Amino acid sequence: MAALSLATTAFKDDGWLAHNVLSKYNVLEYFSRSPFYVPPQRVGEEYVILEEQEPHLYVVQKQRTDPRTGRTAYLAVYYVLDQTVFQAAALGDVLGARAERLLCNLRDAFGACRELYEPSEVERSSSPASARVPPAPEKAEHQRATDRLLANFFNNR
Structure with missing residues (x-):
């Protein structure tokens, strides 16, 4: 039982x-x-x-x-x-919930990185590289912050 x-x-x-x-x-x-x-x-x-x-x-x-x-x-x-x-709570339940939250946060982080680093198909096909509009200041700041986080991550391994 x-x-x-x-x-x-x-x-x-x-x-x-x-x-x-x-x-x-x-x-x-x-x-x-x-x-x-x-x-x-x-x-x-x-x-x-x-x-x-x-x-x-x-x-x-x-x-x-x-x-x-x-x-x-x-x-x-x-x-x-x-x-x-x-x-x-049982240890397995706590670890499972934390792993689930971690995976959700990683998906969100990778989604944000993809938005910053992968231009859309429309941008790739319709405008030459030299004619691309620079990213908005807010997006540029997010990109710099992401660059710093990635650099810290890989430098501290």
């Missing part, structure tokens, strides 16, 4: 918070009231506080320690930020 992703869920228990001050001593009790908490189902499963920056941030990790080998497997990470519990 696939694990239910609660990546878009947030939990805050105002009733509990009205009678308690959240601290490193009771954050796991508070976390256990959230939909993220699943009681340990195997030997060695537990929730631990991985990081704390009182009173605003607590990082809770679900882990399982193999009793035979002592090796710990990290199952999930959650955080309590200003009394609200969230599930941390």
Whole structure:
């Protein structure tokens, strides 16, 4: 059975918070009231506080320690930020989103370079090289900026 992703869920228990001050001593009790908490189902499963920056941030990790080998497997990470519990994104999801954004930005950058460095077919066929109109000042500045960026990139490799 696939694990239910609660990546878009947030939990805050105002009733509990009205009678308690959240601290490193009771954050796991508070976390256990959230939909993220699943009681340990195997030997060695537990929730631990991985990081704390009182009173605003607590990082809770679900882990399982193999009793035979002592090796710990990290199952999930959650955080309590200003009394609200969230599930941390999986590393693969974060890297995938960043790679997607990088590819989109590269496509845009190459498109801009193409506009600056590849004259249109109309310009190539209709006007001799000596009769071409110089680029507009704004386009010329973009071209110089692109030249500098490309030069820095290739010189720093």
